[in-house]
Amino acid sequence: MVEAYPPHVGGSETRMSELLIRLSKDWERHVITPKFDHYPPFELSTNITIHRVGSYDSRRYFLNTDRPINDSVKFGIQASRELGKLGRLDVSVFGEWNLLHYVISEWSVYTPKLVDWCEVLARRLRGVKGLGETLLESYLAKRASHHTAINTKVAADLTLVHHVPKSQVSVVPNGVHRELIANSRPEKEYGRILFVGRITPHKQPELLIQAANNLPNCVFVFVGWGDPAYVERLKRVAPRNVYFLGELSREELVMEYRRAWVFALPSMREGSSISALEAMSNYTPVVTVNAPLNYSVYDAVQDGFNGIVTRNNPKSLAEGLKKTLMDERLYQELSHNAYETAKHRCWDVLAKRFTEVLEGVAIQKHIQEN
Secondary structure: OOOOOOOOOOOHHHHHHHHOOOOOOOEEEEEEEEEEEEEEEEEEEEEEEEEEEEOOHHHHHOOOOOHHHHHHHHHHHHHHHHHHOOOOOEEEEEEOOHHHHHHHHHHHHHOOEEEOOOOOOOOOHHHHHHHHHHHHHEEEEOOEEEEEEEHHHHHHHHHHHHHHHHEEEEEOOOOOHHOOOOOOOOOOOOOEEEEEEEOOOOHHHHHHHHHHHHHOEEEEEEEEEHHHHHHHHHHHOOOOOOOEEEEOOOOHHHHHHHHEEEEEEEEEEEEEOHHHHHHOOOOOEEEEEEEOHHHHOOOOOEOOOOOOEOOOOOOHHHHHHHHHOOOOOHHHHHHHHHHHHHHHOOHHHHHHHHHHHHHHHHHHHHHHHH
């Protein structure tokens, strides 16, 4: 059960679809997800039965970081009903986002429940929102049969913050398509800085735009969709060396990965950027910021090895980008190591790990029943 699924494009939905597609044919797979826009309510895709419930506007639902609370509750209720129709299951997998659908639908399924975590926000957010997040996370941590974490830091936080036993947490990282991995080093455009992702405040595009002011000879390219009003505000303050390309086809995006000198990841909040991994698979090192909720600094990006981690401000980000331009030897090392890191993170390999986790949870269920 996930809050979005392809053809809608995003990190969490890409992760779950890539893992599910690669499961053995022995698994009967059902996906329950909101019905966005013109998508059909029911379809069979690559041996996966997709149940789309309700009727939602994707642009409204994903407009900001926070999801509309009424839509979240409604999806939880609709998903609960659909889940009840499926009958006996071996394992139920819940994407962490959003947390409410687990709470609402939990009693509709009497099978082991696995929660897939991309971040742990408890104790990190303030006010009413922070309290609500902490309570919901604590509930999931206690009630779920098992947990998968997107990286070792998330796994450690589940144990440290929510006291989940280490034996109940498995790390299954994000990956990259084998077809995207470059066969040879592509020709790079010196000074071409690439951003790929949803253009939203928590991704901090303003930070990168401010850094662009300090690097007038570089070209900054933004790829992705965002609230039109927000994107328009960014365009008004952006210098002439900043370009917004909007959403691109898969082929066009791969070309951008291969052309880019550096991939910029200025997010204040990031679980594990698939786009960054895809860029790295094309010899493009990553420059990111050390923000409290940016888990990428604990994941694929290693400072000084395959990328650069800067302080969370425009000046430091610009300095990090400049290092890749001024030090040819450093850049070549970062580029090579970025590629080596990504090529060992293929979805095919990670799906085998995910399969092992599911089989372990299902076997445990049968042991308990007998």
